[in-house]
Amino acid sequence: MNDIERLVAIEGVKRAKAEYFRCIDEQDWDGLLAIFTPDAETDMREAVEPHDPSLLDHDPKAFAQNNAYVLNGVKTAHFGYMPRVDVVSATEAKAIWSMEDWLWIPEGNPVIPAGVMHGWGHYEDRYQKVGDRWLISATRLTRVKLEHTA
Numbered sequence: 001m002n003d004i005e006r007l008v009a010i011e012g013v014k015r016a017k018a019e020y021f022r023c024i025d026e027q028d029w030d031g032l033l034a035i036f037t038p039d040a041e042t043d044m045r046e047a048v049e050p051h052d053p054s055l056l057d058h059d060p061k062a063f064a065q066n067n068a069y070v071l072n073g074v075k076t077a078h079f080g081y082m083p084r085v086d087v088v089s090a091t092e093a094k095a096i097w098s099m100e101d102w103l104w105i106p107e108g109n110p111v112i113p114a115g116v117m118h119g120w121g122h123y124e125d126r127y128q129k130v131g132d133r134w135l136i137s138a139t140r141l142t143r144v145k146l147e148h149t150a
Contacts, residue, residue: 009134012134013093014085016136036136044141074109077102115150122142
């Protein structure tokens, strides 16, 4: 792989993660599902407080459905910063993203107390090139800090 091919691969990985954040914020669950490989691992166990061991899955459809349930009526803003992307091969890459998110939760949410949630942390992802697109094959979110105000 030459330098240009490596840079094009890095841009493809960045685009996939940008789509991830956009789909969450727009609540585009079909779009979210489309950026994962069919057997992708989603690990959000360390993304919530208290930590939830049930938030490890190997079914992107279940991940999208869970997000649709939890975020119904919630306004969100997700940001990914300073990616460190390593291209492992022509079809594999991994990345670490600094992240920040905001959630504005209305009264009556079945999972999250009403108020504003603000979090910081890191995504550790693996990517696979399928055809001409980079897809997420694994994602893991850990939190550095999570604040919630009523």
